[in-house]
Amino acid sequence: MSTRRDFMGMALGGFTAAGAIGGLYAAKRTWDPLPSVKAAGSTVIDLSEAIEGEPMTEKWRGKPIFVLKKTAEMPAHDRDVVVDGARYHVSIALCTHLGCIPAYKKADQTFFCACHGGVFDTSGTNLPGLPPPSPLEIPPFKIEGNTLVLGSEGPEYLEMKKNNLVV
Amino acid sequence: MAKIDEKAFPFSKQWLDDRLALTTVMKVLNTEYWIPKNINFLWAMGMILAATFGILLISGIFLLMYYVPTVEGAFDSVNYTIMTEVGYGWLWRHIHGIGASLVFLIIYIHMFTGIYYGSYKRGREMIWISGMLLFVLFSAEAFSGYMLPWGQMSYWAGMVITNLFSGGSLEAYGLVEWIRGDYVPGQAFLGRFFMLHVLLLPLVIIGAIVFHFATLRLPHVNNQDGEEVDFEESARLWKEGTVESRKKSEVIPFSPVFLSKDIFVMGVYFILFFYLVFYNFNFAMDPVNFDPADGLKTPAHIYPEWYFLWSYEILRPFSKDLGLIAFAIAQVIFFALPFLDRSPNVAPASKRGLFQIWFWLMLVDIIVLTFMGKLPPTDPAFAFIGLVSAVLFFVLWAALPFITMFEKKIKE
Ligand code: HEM
Ligand code: FES
Numbered sequence: 001m002s003t004r005r006d007f008m009g010m011a012l013g014g015f016t017a018a019g020a021i022g023g024l025y026a027a028k029r030t031w032d033p034l035p036s037v038k039a040a041g042s043t044v045i046d047l048s049e050a051i052e053g054e055p056m057t058e059k060w061r062g063k064p065i066f067v068l069k070k071t072a073e074m075p076a077h078d079r080d081v082v083v084d085g086a087r088y089h090v091s092i093a094l095c096t097h098l099g100c101i102p103a104y105k106k107a108d109q110t111f112f113c114a115c116h117g118g119v120f121d122t123s124g125t126n127l128p129g130l131p132p133p134s135p136l137e138i139p140p141f142k143i144e145g146n147t148l149v150l151g152s153e154g155p156e157y158l159e160m161k162k163n164n165l166v167v
Numbered sequence: 168m169a170k171i172d173e174k175a176f177p178f179s180k181q182w183l184d185d186r187l188a189l190t191t192v193m194k195v196l197n198t199e200y201w202i203p204k205n206i207n208f209l210w211a212m213g214m215i216l217a218a219t220f221g222i223l224l225i226s227g228i229f230l231l232m233y234y235v236p237t238v239e240g241a242f243d244s245v246n247y248t249i250m251t252e253v254g255y256g257w258l259w260r261h262i263h264g265i266g267a268s269l270v271f272l273i274i275y276i277h278m279f280t281g282i283y284y285g286s287y288k289r290g291r292e293m294i295w296i297s298g299m300l301l302f303v304l305f306s307a308e309a310f311s312g313y314m315l316p317w318g319q320m321s322y323w324a325g326m327v328i329t330n331l332f333s334g335g336s337l338e339a340y341g342l343v344e345w346i347r348g349d350y351v352p353g354q355a356f357l358g359r360f361f362m363l364h365v366l367l368l369p370l371v372i373i374g375a376i377v378f379h380f381a382t383l384r385l386p387h388v389n390n391q392d393g394e395e396v397d398f399e400e401s402a403r404l405w406k407e408g409t410v411e412s413r414k415k416s417e418v419i420p421f422s423p424v425f426l427s428k429d430i431f432v433m434g435v436y437f438i439l440f441f442y443l444v445f446y447n448f449n450f451a452m453d454p455v456n457f458d459p460a461d462g463l464k465t466p467a468h469i470y471p472e473w474y475f476l477w478s479y480e481i482l483r484p485f486s487k488d489l490g491l492i493a494f495a496i497a498q499v500i501f502f503a504l505p506f507l508d509r510s511p512n513v514a515p516a517s518k519r520g521l522f523q524i525w526f527w528l529m530l531v532d533i534i535v536l537t538f539m540g541k542l543p544p545t546d547p548a549f550a551f552i553g554l555v556s557a558v559l560f561f562v563l564w565a566a567l568p569f570i571t572m573f574e575k576k577i578k579e
Contacts, residue, residue, distance in 0.1 A: 033348050057463055062351035064463045097487055099330040100323065101465040114467050115327065116483050117544035133487040
């Protein structure tokens, strides 16, 4: 008698649990980014338009991208992207603290984040003692002639990645 | 089946009682739910919150008729269609905005009333915990609602707050993207926060309010002196019904007697409420949010609505990881109040020695944090005050168990 009731209880519990797990999985998948969002294409940046010392803001996967053609007095850095002998700082323009867009202060030659006061230099390195914990992130890029293709990993990017320079 | 009175007239009192036990229900919930006489207007805050929630629900339903939850349409549907075309659309919007702001003012008063009178312990722990649950739910409701006009503040608050879930050095960007449904806030993000704001969270809030009320029923509300009322004796005296015995009784029934006092305080509150709605609505509208969302431009200075400023300021002065940990603790530490207070005294803070100092320091600290949170992060003097207040917040919580452990016992 009791075993029959136990069996009914376990059968009900088992099916309910299976249904609940299935339902949770479906709910999780509904919250996932759509494939079309994931497959967001690449962005091509024409570097011939860049002006020395004036960052341009491009857009890749909805995120803003800084492209700064460095002037001679701006210190060189291993994170620079070198195209045709010119040095560029290329990074995702979202503060590594909580994601605001830092603004370029021409007078100080720094990127200043107004949200919580983070500061980055012209190589994207975060200044110490402030909220951002790491340098501005470098997006995957590939150099093609005088253009930069964001979203694909060229040899220069892979080299940087190997040396842990991209974040 | 239970016995019924065959001759009862349909829908008469007897007829309903036989089918729904209506008289019993009314007794349990109203006419014999006893409220101590020894309380003041601060005990009306709970019903004011319930009424404000009702007003938010009604104004929200009207806003929903023309709101468009798309990244292209949202901003105009609010700022153009509802505000200028829909007849009295502005009224619903201003009521909704003022209501969302005032509800937090009243929540904070309600919470600090509970802390001051010790209404969170010795049988009232579940009242406190269910109340904190409501606080968290209202915070989520306010945040999700703030996304909907899709202005600059909506977008950037959405960006910053969802980034909190990366957990700092844990770098859980997958989780952040999962919450957003995109790399940055976009249509997927707006759609899901719309769903949360208009359906899921309000449903859960209604459930939580019912639960909060249920937790009050057995322990009853506290009173100004933390006195243990003999409810049975007092109820008997009240029910005796003579002027004499009712005077001697320490309680009154919730309805209609206590409720009429509540409604008086509510009347005063709604004068303030509608004064703000009609003459000072800008107080709940951030000017920056009248610019449409732009993912390529952060506003010069971003800050949350005033009711989140104190916890935002706790995040700000520290490095990223430490800031996140501090912020996470600040969000939940109030849940632990009944367990960190080691003293058995249920009494107003003024009778509790060091706890009185603790109470006022905590209140002032949160007010100072609120003011500092609104200022831009550039002034070093204010940043320092912010840091000191943030540290003080944690020092106070760490000190609470010790302060209360040695508190003199007031009565047996
Ligand atoms: C926002 C929705 C809320 C509603 C609708 C609500 C409603 C009420 C009502 C009607 C009462 C009884 C009357 C009174 O003492 O004011 C009450 C009591 C109480 N509530 Fe809330 N409340 C809410 C949020 C909170 C929060 C956020 C807390 C704190 C964590 C809280 C803690 C308490 C406590 C401790 C009492 C008992 C007071 C006493 O015994 O003297 N409530 N609430
Ligand atoms: S988001 Fe840049 S400092 Fe916080």
